[in-house]
Amino acid sequence: MLTAPRRLAVWGDPIAHSRSPRLHAAAYGVLELDWEYGRRQVDEAGFDSAWRSLDPDWRGLSLTMPLKHAAARDAISLDDDARLTGAVNTFLLSEDGPRGFNTDVGGLARALDEFGVREPHAIRVLGAGATATSAVVAAARAGARTVEVRARRPEAAAPIAALGDDLGVAIQVAALDQPLLAPVDATIAALPGGTDLGRVADDLASVSGPLVDVVYGGWPTPLARAWERAGGEAHDGLAMLLHQALLQVRVFVGGDPGVAVEREAEVLAAMRTALMGD
Missing domain, CATH: 3.40.50.10860 (Leucine Dehydrogenase, chain A, domain 1)
Structure with missing residues (x-):
């Protein structure tokens, strides 16, 4: 049987x-x-x-x-x-x-909502890999009209930028160390655990809203510490893990x-x- x-x-x-x-x-x-x-x-x-x-x-x-x-x-x-x-x-x-x-996309979108990021106008995504791609789609699902992608090699983010039409959002790509374009409502970090951006992290933290770092091991990460120095909120990836x-x-x-x-x-x-x- x-x-x-x-x-x-x-x-x-x-x-x-x-x-x-x-x-x-x-x-x-x-x-x-x-x-x-x-x-x-x-x-x-x-x-x-x-x-x-x-x-x-x-x-x-x-x-x-x-x-x-x-x-x-x-x-x-x-x-x-x-x-x-x-x-x-x-x-x-x-x-x-x-x-x-x-379900990474929906999990991250639900995590953003849990952290009070609702109907954002703009979200910044750090990274250009597979997780960053999911983060961009999650930002669109959360309601963002503009997504700024920051990457060490901006050319690596070309496939992500191509998603703009499908998602109905404006996707801007810039180098991690390029001068900031504008303040955003939240930042999603999709970088390898332990990534230390040095002073760039402090610059980002100053105008980038709360941080949601997909990493949940080795907390706080160097990025999270930069956000804390700037007096901002920093959240690890456990909420995303839970909801996905x-x-x-x-x-x-x-x-x-x-x-x-x-x-x-x-x-x-x-x-x-x-x-x-x-």
């Missing part, structure tokens, strides 16, 4: 640091679902063969770098955020093939990140408690 798929896991390389297992275990406990959620180290070269070898007992995968672009290539369908960013962090397995979602995981739960339970699960307030509270635990 066949049983409904009940196995899930987070894959990536490295993966030992991931807090996803505790987040998802808390959610499925509230929902009284007897599902297993583990972790596995998988590199990009091994991703295709690894997921194709999974048996029908598998429901889906949460994916971290460096697997997000490979998953976008393998998925038979992409939600809007995955299509815009070319990145998939949620892989829903089905008989027809895997469906790809990017909740949207993943929606996908794994109901197949749609836009549809809430039952008892969602209780689910979110349990996930938040699990996230903050040792």
Whole structure:
């Protein structure tokens, strides 16, 4: 007799640091679902063969770098955020093939709202990689009409700038050390953990609104300390991690990140408690 798929896991390389297992275990406990959620180290070269070898007992995968672009290539369908960013962090397995979602975008947009960044006019994004792309889309989802992207190599942000028409926002690209263009309502840092911009960080902090740094290890980061010196707010990436995981739960339970699960307030509270635990 066949049983409904009940196995899930987070894959990536490295993966030992991931807090996803505790987040998802808390959610499925509230929902009284007897599902297993583990972790596995998988590199990009091994991703295709690894997921194709999974048996029908598998429901889906949460994916971290460096697997997000490979998953976008393998998925038979992409939600809007995955299509815009070319990145998939949620892989829903089905008989027809895997469906790809990017809940990083919605998770970051919800984190901005939690921090009081609502209906912003302009947001500054630091970085030009995959996470920065998700940050730009999240800024648009939050209501920003202008997004300024700061990168060490502005030419690397050309693909991000090309998203402006699809998102209906004006995207400006500048070097990290270029004189500031204008004040913004908030800044999203999508730079590697521990990045120290020196005096540039102090200049940015002076006119850049609250900081949301996607990093959540090694806190406070050098950027966060610059914001604190300027008397501003600095938030780590835990809220983004929490909310993107909740949207993943929606996908794994109901197949749609836009549809809430039952008892969602209780689910979110349990996930938040699990996230903050040792």
